[in-house]
Amino acid sequence: MPFNSLVEEYKVAKARLLLTLRDSSDEKISGAGIEVRTGRKWSVKQAIDQAESSLNLQDIVGTTNKGREGLGIRFKQRWRDSDKVERRSMVQTELRRAEDETRSSRSVQLGSQGSWMKWNLPERQLTWQELWSYEPLQLSFLLRSVYDLLPSPTNLKLWKLSEDPSCPLCGNVGSLRHIMSSCNTALSQGRYRWRHDQVLREMADILEKERKKDRPLKKTGPHFINFVKEGEKKSAKSTGTGILHDSKNWEMLVDLGKKLKFPEEVTHTSLRPDIVMWSRSPKLMVMVELTVPWEERVEESHEIKKGKYPDLADTCKERGWKTWVFPVEVGCRGFPSQSVWKMLGAVGIKGGARNTAAHALGKAAERASSWLWLRRNEPTWQPS
Numbered sequence: 001m002p003f004n005s006l007v008e009e010y011k012v013a014k015a016r017l018l019l020t021l022r023d024s025s026d027e028k029i030s031g032a033g034i035e036v037r038t039g040r041k042w043s044v045k046q047a048i049d050q051a052e053s054s055l056n057l058q059d060i061v062g063t064t065n066k067g068r069e070g071l072g073i074r075f076k077q078r079w080r081d082s083d084k085v086e087r088r089s090m091v092q093t094e095l096r097r098a099e100d101e102t103r104s105s106r107s108v109q110l111g112s113q114g115s116w117m118k119w120n121l122p123e124r125q126l127t128w129q130e131l132w133s134y135e136p137l138q139l140s141f142l143l144r145s146v147y148d149l150l151p152s153p154t155n156l157k158l159w160k161l162s163e164d165p166s167c168p169l170c171g172n173v174g175s176l177r178h179i180m181s182s183c184n185t186a187l188s189q190g191r192y193r194w195r196h197d198q199v200l201r202e203m204a205d206i207l208e209k210e211r212k213k214d215r216p217l218k219k220t221g222p223h224f225i226n227f228v229k230e231g232e233k234k235s236a237k238s239t240g241t242g243i244l245h246d247s248k249n250w251e252m253l254v255d256l257g258k259k260l261k262f263p264e265e266v267t268h269t270s271l272r273p274d275i276v277m278w279s280r281s282p283k284l285m286v287m288v289e290l291t292v293p294w295e296e297r298v299e300e301s302h303e304i305k306k307g308k309y310p311d312l313a314d315t316c317k318e319r320g321w322k323t324w325v326f327p328v329e330v331g332c333r334g335f336p337s338q339s340v341w342k343m344l345g346a347v348g349i350k351g352g353a354r355n356t357a358a359h360a361l362g363k364a365a366e367r368a369s370s371w372l373w374l375r376r377n378e379p380t381w382q383p384s
């Protein structure tokens with residue numbers, strides 16, 4: 001979320017002011033000993049001293065690498081070699097970092113409001129433009145569901161506004177998680193299936209558009225490297241990469257409405273992946289299985305779904321079909337997992353189009369969830 005605290009902005013602004021005055025090239029100003037008032041608890045001077053000594057220490061520690069990064073891949077501005085202007089911005093960044101750290105350590109302490117810290121999902125950028133275009137109710141649902149501040153039965157009990165913390169449908173403990181993803185009554189009524197289908201429809205739409213696109217075929221046969229002569233520009237035209245680019249005639253089936261029947265020319269099976277795309281020549285087969293889980297369970301669902309189709313995939317491969325299986329998850333509060341990006345990239349949706357597509361999928365899940373939330377007290381379920 002793009003919300004920095006007001007306190008952070010205040011601290012940084014004060015620090016900027018003090019630094020500008022202290023390091024002024026006009027001796028009358030820098031020597032005047034001007035104090036910047038900031039109240040009793042927090043002193044801007046101390047904060048700057050701390051930030052500067054921390055930056056000094058970072059110089060001594062040197063540049064460190066993360067994971068499997070190569071040496072020298074990270075550039076680090078060094079305190080010692082920086083001029084006044086650079087130092088000023090470095091101190092401000094350092095202050096922001098420290099603020100951010102306090103914020104996250106506080107989130108870790110909070111059990112339910114901070115549970116998003118445990119999600120292993122790509123961050124979602126909510127821009128101001130988007131904030132303006134959100135419907136108020138929808139935005140409120142997004143923010144409050146992420147931080148578990150919605151008036152679910154357990155929260156109402158906690159806030160002493162009601163006596164009964166049970167789910168209106170089944171009578172079990174009615175936490176937000178229960179209502180959104182693990183109520184057995186809601187499951188048997190088909191509420192979760194409905195949400196799943198909403199997201200699936202969006203995904204099918206995205207893939208269908210990509211399928212219908214006119215794509216230049218990849219050349220087969222010997223592959224030549226075209227050298228670019230001196231002074232010549234490399235031609236920007238390139239044939240796309242991705243599974244869909246390997247054939248021109250793709251067929252697609254989606255498990256919506258009437259039950260999907262696995263293409264008989266490939267193999268006979270009673271299994272029904274959510275989306276099946278195949279091409280006869282060359283023999284290619286893509287299966288997509290979608291889950292809309294509670295965000296904390298994304299990895300678990302991925303593993304479960306991964307174990308569902310290896311036999312089917314092996315059978316297809318034995319019959320000469322090159323096969324891909326993509327289990328993908330879109331968190332029920334609108335957070336697509338890494339597997340979504342991976343799948344989109346693999347079929348050939350790249351760059352900005354990929355971001356837009358993932359975003360649309362998240363939005364679909366979020367909208368459906370907020371609808372389920374609004375109708376949580378209705379005993380019967382009639383999908384509209």
Ligand SMILES: [Zn+2]
Binds near residue numbers: 167168170
């Ligand atoms: Zn329930």
